[in-house]
Amino acid sequence: MKVGIVGYGNMGRAFALGLSSSVGRENILIYEVNEVKSKEAVEDGFATAQNLYFLAKNSEILLIAVKPKDVKGVLQEIKSELKDKIVVSVAAGLELSFYEDILGKKAKLVRLMPNINVLVRRGTIAFTHNGNLLEEEVENLVRVFSTCGSIYQLSESLFDSFTALAGSSPAFVFSFIDALALAGVREGFSYEEALSIVLDTITGSAELIRVMGGNPNEWSVRVSSPGGTTIEGLAYLERKGFKGTVMRCVEKTTEKARKLKG
Numbered sequence: 001m002k003v004g005i006v007g008y009g010n011m012g013r014a015f016a017l018g019l020s021s022s023v024g025r026e027n028i029l030i031y032e033v034n035e036v037k038s039k040e041a042v043e044d045g046f047a048t049a050q051n052l053y054f055l056a057k058n059s060e061i062l063l064i065a066v067k068p069k070d071v072k073g074v075l076q077e078i079k080s081e082l083k084d085k086i087v088v089s090v091a092a093g094l095e096l097s098f099y100e101d102i103l104g105k106k107a108k109l110v111r112l113m114p115n116i117n118v119l120v121r122r123g124t125i126a127f128t129h130n131g132n133l134l135e136e137e138v139e140n141l142v143r144v145f146s147t148c149g150s151i152y153q154l155s156e157s158l159f160d161s162f163t164a165l166a167g168s169s170p171a172f173v174f175s176f177i178d179a180l181a182l183a184g185v186r187e188g189f190s191y192e193e194a195l196s197i198v199l200d201t202i203t204g205s206a207e208l209i210r211v212m213g214g215n216p217n218e219w220s221v222r223v224s225s226p227g228g229t230t231i232e233g234l235a236y237l238e239r240k241g242f243k244g245t246v247m248r249c250v251e252k253t254t255e256k257a258r259k260l261k262g
Helices: 012-023 035-043 052-057 068-081 096-103 116-120 136-150 156-186 191-212 216-223 230-239 243-262
Strands: 003-007 026-032 061-064 086-089 110-112 123-129 151-152
Touching: 003 012, 003 052, 012 026, 012 035, 012 116, 012 136, 026 052, 052 068, 068 096, 068 216, 086 096, 086 136, 096 110, 096 116, 110 136, 110 156, 123 136, 123 156, 136 151, 156 191, 156 243, 191 216, 216 230, 230 243
Parallel strands: 003 026, 003 061, 061 086, 086 110, 123 151
Antiparallel strands: 110 123
């Protein structure tokens, strides 16, 4: 499978490195106008194309990883070479209909919504397509892109909510991690030591639920001894509306995503 990637910024590079595990570096071709980033692609072991036409002509799958404002120009330049290709986009906010308006209703189109964790191949990635792909093509794409993270096949109508729940939420998690680490500093730890403790605790807690199953609330109950320290802390969080605040945060983020989409 030959994969062409337009753009070698954070996401383009992350996907290139992730996909190299499933299709091989020799089957990935990069196009990047920025000379520094293009050189970085070569240093990472990828071949680069001198122009978009060459990239499209020599790819079976074309991954669009440029800024949303640049997508239209890219597609218009090479649309004559995309008739039998699968076009995959990670550009935020651009719906499948946008691509159909440029490439036609018969084009094979896939839209991905990844989060920043793709950088460490632990991304959470929404996946949808316009119905023109064969079942085996969808299965193959899911298999290939799974090397970059967890794939969730969703209706496009859920993408705005997914943006809040998975795309923006790493920032919320980072903020929570920082708050816990600062709390550790207040209690006498160095920031570095507190951060390490918090990271180990959070990753371990997530893995416990993933492996053991169950509802997170059930595990909170199991950790909380009657009249103990943990329930005291949980009670304070509830008095401050912790869960409701998080839910409202996701709701507001979803609303913003919809407004930006227009």
